[in-house]
Amino acid sequence: MQRYIYPPVSEWPSLLQRPKMDVSELFESVRTVLNDVKTEGDVALHRYSEKFDGFTGPGFKVTAAETESAAALLSPELKAAIKQAAANILKFHSAQQLKVEKVETQPGVICWQKSVGIEKVGLYIPGGTAPLFSTVLMLAIPASIAGCQEIVLCTPPDKTGAIHPAILFAASVAGVKTIYKLGGIQAIGAMAYGTQSIPKVYKIFGPGNRYVTAAKQLVSLADVAIDMPAGPSEVLVMADDSARPAFVAADLLSQAEHGADSQVILLTTSQSLLDETLAEVEKQVALLPREDGTRKALTESRAILLHSVDEMIRMSNAYAPEHLILSVDEPETVVDKIVNAGSVFMGHFTPESAGDYASGTNHTLPTHGHARAYSGVNLDSFIRKITFQKISESGLRELGPVIEQMAGAEKLQAHKNAVTIRLNSLK
Template sequence: MEVVTYPDPKSYAEILKRSSASLSEIEPDVLSIMHTVEREGDAALLRFTEKFDTVSLTEVKVSMDKISLEDETIPDALREAIEMAYQNIHTFHSAQQQGRIEVETQKGVRCWQEKRPIEKIGLYIPGGSAPLFSSVLMLTIPATIAGCSEIVLCTPPQANGKIAPETLYAAKRCNVTQVFAVGGAQAIAAMTFGTESVPAIDKIFGPGNQYVTVAKQLATKKGVAIDLPAGPSEVLVFADETASPAFVASDLLSQAEHGPDSQVLLISTSNTLLQQTAKALREQLAELPRAAIAKQALEKSLSILVKNDTEALAIINAYAPEHCIIIAENEDFFANGIQHAGSVFLGPFTPESAGDYASGTNHTLPTDGFARQYSGIGLDSFQKNISFQKITAEGLQTIGPAIETMAAAEGLEAHKNAVSLRLESLKSNQS
């Protein structure tokens, strides 16, 4: 990791610049895939699966009837771990439910808001070197609580033509309605346009590679919503002299092993901590199965030495990390001062891995600085708000003149007339 010492605040934007590659170069290829799927449907999906995944399939739909919660390929320990995660995620997201909000803004003017589920959602679950079955839990549990009527899951097949058993187990446990063995941009296209097998959906959720990311962006131009802007996964750790270098190193590596383009930052007020963490990184890296991937991420990452906690907080908010870990004596200062982060992990015994799997919070979070404007996935992500209003005769007489005045000022005479006719009617009835 490159070490930056006491950076000038004016240089924050430059040193914190993400190294994300431009996605514009692959957009023509993704667009071609999407147009082909739109025209040819399932035939295109099967052809692209053979081309990109080197797997020959006769159909993309997976029979849910053949998926069993008693699958012997799922070890009991994993089954129990998934169940604990399920319960914690369900508990946290159930607590986010809100009832009807109602208010009388003027006498006789009653307004209220109710939530309705997004009917059809699509999930993309990566299935490459590390099938992310945990994302099935994170996305389907709040969708089910929200009341989404159709939950479609697309994930690429393995070399044997089958879907990772852990992914199927999680899908069955979470009541996914349909599963399809299709990955990449072609999966996003299928959920966008619909094919003979894959239904068109209303909103797409889930992580993916750069092709999936571009396909999701293009899907928004076709009337399909997406969860949030996506980029390489990232973590920022602030640790002071009280932190364990081994803990800090493990947190950095847990993010670095996601992929060579992962973003990893360490900030500290202690140069000793930075040096000891660098040593711990080397030691732990040597033992990791995905060491080559993590090493590439670390080569583009930073260790930043700052003078005090105030400077550290300023860098955190400037960077707006997806994951932010705080291991420091002055924990409350950071907890109260962080304005931009996807999810915050406080204390020496709160690794980012907890949020990825089983603490209960959602691990689908904004990356690439979008934590300034976006929240992570929650129950609201699967719902929409509908406002209602009912106005009595007395209420319209109260607010009607204001409406007439404002409509006239905007030059919208029909708007004004819609009120004026009613007011005149009421006046006639009263005389």
């Protein structure tokens, strides 16, 4: 990790730069695949599944028997862990439901708002060396709570057409029944446009590599909504002298191991904590199975010594991290000053991996500074809010002249007439 001691504020912007995340150079090749899927449907899906995943099977849909047999391939301990995580995610996201409240804005004028689930949603779950079965729970459970009528899950198979059993088991726990052996650009295109086998959806959720990210950006321009702009994973740790270096190092490495383009930031007011944490990072990274990719991420990561907690707060808010860990003595005195973060982890015994898996909060979060304007995935991500209103005759008598005045001032005569004609009928 790069080390900086009391950098002046003028240098902060350069210190907080992320690794370059520009997928625009992929657009041409990604657009070719998307256009083929749009025009050729399943024919293109078979061609690209063979090319990219080596899968040549006759169909894409996962059978009920495949899902049922997946459970037998997992340890009882892992299945119990998945079920407990699912219960916590269900409890947290269920609490986000709001009851319908009718508001009489003035006598005879009643307005209200109702949440309605997006009818068709698509979930993309990466496979490969790190099958993200936890993401199945994070996306499918709130989709189910929201009342989405059709939940489509796409995930890449291996060459034999097998899906990682933990993904299938998590899908079963979350109640997902429509699963396809389909990955990469072609999966995003299939859900965006629909094919002979894969239904079109209205919104696509889920992480992926640079090609999946580029595909999501392209289809979102005109064809389908997506969850949020996505990029490499990141964490910022704010630590004072009460923090434990081994804990902090483990938290930094838990995000760095996502890949070479990830970034981790340590802010601290303690020189000894900085030194000991960097020593711990070196000690722990050597033991990781993903050591090479993790070390590459660390080359673009920084440990920064600052003068005060207030400086740490200012720098953190400027960075707007996906994950923010407050490894300080009294996190409650800090947290109210945090205004830009995807998810916040408070105290020495709240690792970021708790949110990744099982505490109940969602781990699909805005990266690359988008936490300044975007929320992480939550129940609202899967719903639309429709407003309603009902006006009585007496209500229109009172409100009508207000509408007439405003419509007339905007020179929208038909708008004004829609009120005037009703008011005249009441005379």
